[in-house]
Amino acid sequence: MSISLNNVSYSYKGKYQTVRAVDGVSYDFEPGKCYAIIGKSGSGKTTLLSLMAGLDVPTEGEVIIDGKSTKNWNRNRLRRDAVSVIYQNYNLFPLLTVQENIMYPLDLKKMSKKKAAELAIKMRERVELSPAYDKRLPAHLSGGEQQRVAIARTLAQGCKIILADEPTGNLDSTNTANIVKILCSLAHDDGCTVIIVTHDPAVAEQADAVLQMKDGAWI
Amino acid sequence: MIKKALKTLKRAPVRAVAVLLFAAVISMIICALQASNEAELRNYEEVWQSVPITVTVTDPTGKNDGDLLISPWVLSLFTDDTPVKFYDDSAEKKYSDPVEELSLAAYLKDVQSMMYTPISTINGTNYTSAAGTTMLYGISSLPCDKQLLPENGCEITWYEGYDESIFAGEELLCIVPEGMVERYDNGGEADLYFSGRSNIPFIHRDENGEFLWVDGELVVEFPKVEYNCSLKIVGTYTAGDEKSIYCPYPVIDKVYDELRKNKIIRVLSATLSDNSRLDEFREKASYCFLEPSPNAKKTAWGVSVDYGTLPYITEKNYSYALDIDDNNLFDLSAILEDSIKFNRTVTVFVVILSVISGFLVGFLMVRRRKRDIMLMRMVGESNARVYAGFALEQMICIILGIVIGGAYYKWNPINNLAIFAFAYFIALSLALAIFMSKELIKNIKEDE
Ligand SMILES: Nc1ncnc2c1ncn2[C@@H]1O[C@H](COP(=O)(O)OP(=O)(O)OP(=O)(O)O)[C@@H](O)[C@H]1O
Numbered sequence: 227m228s229i230s231l232n233n234v235s236y237s238y239k240g241k242y243q244t245v246r247a248v249d250g251v252s253y254d255f256e257p258g259k260c261y262a263i264i265g266k267s268g269s270g271k272t273t274l275l276s277l278m279a280g281l282d283v284p285t286e287g288e289v290i291i292d293g294k295s296t297k298n299w300n301r302n303r304l305r306r307d308a309v310s311v312i313y314q315n316y317n318l319f320p321l322l323t324v325q326e327n328i329m330y331p332l333d334l335k336k337m338s339k340k341k342a343a344e345l346a347i348k349m350r351e352r353v354e355l356s357p358a359y360d361k362r363l364p365a366h367l368s369g370g371e372q373q374r375v376a377i378a379r380t381l382a383q384g385c386k387i388i389l390a391d392e393p394t395g396n397l398d399s400t401n402t403a404n405i406v407k408i409l410c411s412l413a414h415d416d417g418c419t420v421i422i423v424t425h426d427p428a429v430a431e432q433a434d435a436v437l438q439m440k441d442g443a444w445i
Numbered sequence: 446m447i448k449k450a451l452k453t454l455k456r457a458p459v460r461a462v463a464v465l466l467f468a469a470v471i472s473m474i475i476c477a478l479q480a481s482n483e484a485e486l487r488n489y490e491e492v493w494q495s496v497p498i499t500v501t502v503t504d505p506t507g508k509n510d511g512d513l514l515i516s517p518w519v520l521s522l523f524t525d526d527t528p529v530k531f532y533d534d535s536a537e538k539k540y541s542d543p544v545e546e547l548s549l550a551a552y553l554k555d556v557q558s559m560m561y562t563p564i565s566t567i568n569g570t571n572y573t574s575a576a577g578t579t580m581l582y583g584i585s586s587l588p589c590d591k592q593l594l595p596e597n598g599c600e601i602t603w604y605e606g607y608d609e610s611i612f613a614g615e616e617l618l619c620i621v622p623e624g625m626v627e628r629y630d631n632g633g634e635a636d637l638y639f640s641g642r643s644n645i646p647f648i649h650r651d652e653n654g655e656f657l658w659v660d661g662e663l664v665v666e667f668p669k670v671e672y673n674c675s676l677k678i679v680g681t682y683t684a685g686d687e688k689s690i691y692c693p694y695p696v697i698d699k700v701y702d703e704l705r706k707n708k709i710i711r712v713l714s715a716t717l718s719d720n721s722r723l724d725e726f727r728e729k730a731s732y733c734f735l736e737p738s739p740n741a742k743k744t745a746w747g748v749s750v751d752y753g754t755l756p757y758i759t760e761k762n763y764s765y766a767l768d769i770d771d772n773n774l775f776d777l778s779a780i781l782e783d784s785i786k787f788n789r790t791v792t793v794f795v796v797i798l799s800v801i802s803g804f805l806v807g808f809l810m811v812r813r814r815k816r817d818i819m820l821m822r823m824v825g826e827s828n829a830r831v832y833a834g835f836a837l838e839q840m841i842c843i844i845l846g847i848v849i850g851g852a853y854y855k856w857n858p859i860n861n862l863a864i865f866a867f868a869y870f871i872a873l874s875l876a877l878a879i880f881m882s883k884e885l886i887k888n889i890k891e892d893e
Pocket residue numbers: 238239240245246247265266267268269270271272273274886887890
């Protein structure tokens with residue numbers, strides 16, 4: 227599934243001022259590749275990622291996913307079937323167990339409970355968590371474990387475009403390496419388009435391509 | 446969906462229990478208040494019913510010193526279930542067609558009446574007291590003649606085994622002035638024989654009990670009829686006019702029955718049997734009674750032949766007033782009504798408070814769950830489903846709280862509880878609507 231940016235701009239309209247957070251960005255992301263977006267704080271990385279995730283539509287230009295502008299997508303469906311996002315934290319439903327968290331998107335897709343549970347186990351194994359985690363609540367997991375569960379949920383969701391906003395921001399280098407390895411394997415082994423926003427040069431290094439942002443535009 | 450909601454509630458028990466307790470406490474307060482209101486209302490009703498309302502026949506100015514001449518139809522009005530017929534005296538054939546039929550008996554109880562007749566001989570000899578003609582009084586209780594009340598200096602000495610309850614009966618008993626006992630000293634063992642005569646008009650009736658008419662005139666007779674009656678003395682009284690003998694009302698009623706058919710009652714009063722029918726009674730009574738007013742002109746009642754006999758109505762012939770003594774009732778009910786009003790105000794206040802607090806808590810609950818809601822939307826759950834799930838989960842808590850909190854009082858009043866639940870529901874919906882109306886991109890920023 228392809229995703230491309232076509233002269234995308236986005237402004238936050240406040241009461242007193244309007245902030246142009248993304249300013250005329252274009253790019254074609256290719257499936258099967260892992261991208262890193264870097265840039266100073268406030269340069270518009272999160273905003274751009276959110277636009278790609280269909281959390282809003284650009285004020286100007288278009289985000290085109292699977293040949294269709296996000297303006298024309300049913301955005302619930304877009305978020306359910308096409309794009310999934312992993313944030314630095316707050317990715318998991320605090321009141322659901324690890325297994326239930328992973329199964330949540332499958333439930334949305336009306337998959338049968340049994341099949342969903344089987345798939346959830348597979349995904350959990352893929353992010354290298356033992357069965358003991360199934361019944362635990364997110365509050366009792368470490369940051370790295372939480373991110374791995376978040377990735378497992380993304381895997382279960384089955385989206386071909388995976389966005390991550392500083393997914394390793396809170397993690398030590400071992401965990402970071404682990405997470406990045408899983409994310410890259412999603413691109414290389416599963417043919418997903420993976421886009422990671424990061425501050426960490428070590429993460430950027432692992433990516434197939436690095437894009438740098440400044441004041442809402444590429445440099 | 447319900448299963449999911451219950452699971453979420455179970456995972457965050459403190460929050461769920463807090464909302465539940467909140468609803469329970471509010472419901473308890475609402476219900477307890479209602480219960481107290483109702484108790485007060487019942488109390489009010491009880492008090493209202495228990496305060497005696499006496500109605501007394503008076504002259505138009507509101508007085509009756511025992512010298513009123515009350516026609517028998519008035520007594521019938523008070524005591525007979527068969528209605529009294531009223532005629533229009535301005536009609537051509539005055540007494541042919543009644544214009545109204547009325548009975549007040551159903552509204553009244555404890556009818557008190559007094560009637561008397563002159564005595565001319567006692568034990569066969571002429572009897573006169575210094576005070577004038579001696580009278581035989583029939584009374585249904587002591588207060589029927591004020592002269593007999595202790596506050597008027599009267600002291601009654603009852604012979605053994607007797608008391609004032611004799612007046613409620615119909616035995617041939619009497620009490621006499623102290624001086625009279627000395628004169629006819631028989632220690633209460635033997636009876637006294639009274640006799641007297643009357644020339645009060647007697648109107649003839651036919652075999653059907655209807656008034657008898659000849660050539661358009663009533664057939665009236667002025668008989669001089671002797672009566673005899675023997676009574677046992679069971680007590681004496683001091684003070685007073687020393688000339689009156691008191692027996693139970695039914696006794697003299699019987700004497701009168703033999704003596705002359707049209708009785709003249711002097712005192713007539715009764716108690717309302719059901720205070721809640723006061724207004725109804727008042728309206729009915731107004732047909733034949735004036736409202737007492739100090740400036741009213743006394744009618745020359747009693748002087749007309751017809752008057753003492755037949756109820757008839759024209760404007761100038763309202764001869765009696767009816768004094769309905771409801772002052773006590775209204776003083777008391779004013780106090781109680783104030784307190785009921787106060788309770789009502791408190792109830793309204795509490796309901797408003799429940800609505801406000803329901804609103805606040807509803808809002809708060811949504812705020813606390815922003816992250817879940819955001820995440821649900823992020824993985825593609827539609828707003829409608831997010832709303833339904835969350836509202837369901839919260840309403841389970843609230844309804845359960847209301848059910849538990851209001852159980853003791855049987856969920857009375859259900860409408861106030863519903864208002865509270867509804868307020869919570871509205872707050873919840875509003876908060877969710879506000880929160881979900883924003884684009885997700887803004888929500889993320891708020892959260893991080
Ligand atoms: N909700 C908002 N309302 C107004 N302005 C906003 C809002 N969110 C972000 N901005 C502004 O938009 C610009 C880009 O913000 P963005 O969060 O995309 O930066 P970023 O590159 O992700 O920074 P960081 O590396 O610190 O996460 C910033 O100047 C920021 O102040």
